[in-house]
Amino acid sequence: MRRLSIAVIAAAFLVTATACGGSDANGSDGSGAGASGGTARVKVGVIPIVDVAPIYLGKEKGFYSSRGLELTLETGQGGAAIVPAVVSGQFQFGFSNMTSLMIAQTNDIPVKAVANGVATTGEQGADFGGIAVKKGSPITSAKDLAGKKVAINTLKNIGDTSVRESVRKAGGDPAEVDFVELPFDQMPAALAGGRVDAALVVEPALATVKSQGGTVIASQYADVSPDLTVAMYFTSTQFAERNPETVKKFQEATAESLEYANSHPDEVRRILTTYTKIPEAILPDLILPRWPAQPDRASIETLAKLGEQDGIFRSAPDLDKLLP
Template identity: 70%
Template sequence: MRRLLIGLATGAVFVAATACGSSDSGGSGSGSGSGSDEPSSGGTTTVKVGVIPIIDVAPMYLGQKKGFYSERGIKLSLTSAQGGAAIVPGVVSGQFDFGFSNTTSLLVAQSKNVPVKAVVNGVASTGKEGADFAELAVKKGSPLKSAKDVEGKKVAANTLNNICDTSVKNSVRKDGGDPSKVQFVEMPFDQMPAAIDNGQVDAACVVEPALATIKAKGGTSIASLFVDVSPDLTVAMYFTSQQYAQKNPEMVKKFQEATAESLAYADSHPDEVREIITTYTKIPGTLLETLTLPRWPAEADRTSLEKLAELGEQDGLFDKAPDLDKLLP
């Protein structure tokens, strides 16, 4: 198992383990071990969650601010990491109680018998070509005009062997190119705009708010990666370890309920989503209105996950086919 976890984390470096909650959100709660094992003062329990500083997790920060978690006796301690491939080992080792991960990384983990269990939906594609919260983006004046053009080029992905490179390969393949010739460069989302500008990479699989930064400088999208996979693509989910779920079923239930309420609230309050992301990302206020918001549906779309599993097999990500029944709630 140790070798499996090391393999999942390869190339996915943790950002400094700093809680990312805003000053009034209680997001900097601390604790040792699995925080949910021992209630803190006031009948609340500190729950440690590994997240990524991107628009996808806005509902969690909103739910924290609106009291959806505290109403259920949960004090969130949110820690930022580079991507799901880094968060998975953190959850399995007990560093985090819950984590946020792209679904491909969860499928890879499940296929390797890493004991992960999705507990609640995370985020979904808008389903709109050219208007999604994640795009294959290039800088202003780039000669690259479509997904096929990144064949033989350098493309930024936040972590390797995750939903970014799988969806890029899918778009390149659909556009008639050879996906095996794409050169992926691993880097955090917030470093991608500068990397495109200075020529470190030719294109980037980038999500909001970094996508808005690229567009503000005249950059454009040459492919809607997630839409190409499935219009209703379940991009990411919140998950825990099987051990934690078995030991803390009541906390898992409370976390599910609070997160589901947060997803629904975010979906119906876009202005508050735009405001909350300024508390945990570096997005300039001038770009807030240009952000493309994702969808936050209550349930995962199984058909889209089956498609991701199919693409993962095609790309050689799995030793054996992942078992969706074991992974999903």
């Protein structure tokens, strides 16, 4: 059964959040500090993929605790599920692709991006995400995806928008792609078993597909923009207004974590084994993304235009309100 639309789910969470009052998860007076010696206890919703390796490293290295943040990381399937959890106060921060955040914002769901997340490498055939097919597949180009089943982790989101752009650029009909929703970690088996014809896979699942003989036929994120900001960390506007110091500390710690991950690729590969099921033998083959300090606004504007073209947004996203 397909997931309900983000607007419907989030609306339900908004009612819950309003009924529960406005205090944060610490029961604080709005400072963001809990009762344990000024420590702010925050939960962050993440996805078990390579994109979020920096925040796991940052927690391990003490970048968050040194700023008085006690971090708990909890996983979800994608931004469409994490957004309502943040809005409801279940999580104080979340990780989400930019399309999910723009969908939320255009549906009047109070979200605010606060820190950069992950970006494409911009290199065709050498990105941390790609449209992959199994060994021996007759599909050799994104043009061939018309009329085929393509797995993405969340329907009506960045996956179908970016895949459609790859199909469009290859000369195919993007309206004819049949999308199927699957978690990233289930995509290698679905490809190998022939349940789907292709899949938008990101690391570490992408390395698993390649180890099975699969190949990448297009790099969809790079097709949108060579500088595409794929995802960011965000909070609810209410939490940001009531807990500015906690948000500032989170931003600073995340920036330090992104910088550390960029300069320590071996540690990124190691930390992946602590929150994914990737076999160690595949680790050297992983393609790591870029973790810039700041989002690339021009690329987000391009993604927004493509989303409008696909009918994903009910109105044009207001990036001035959404971005830091």
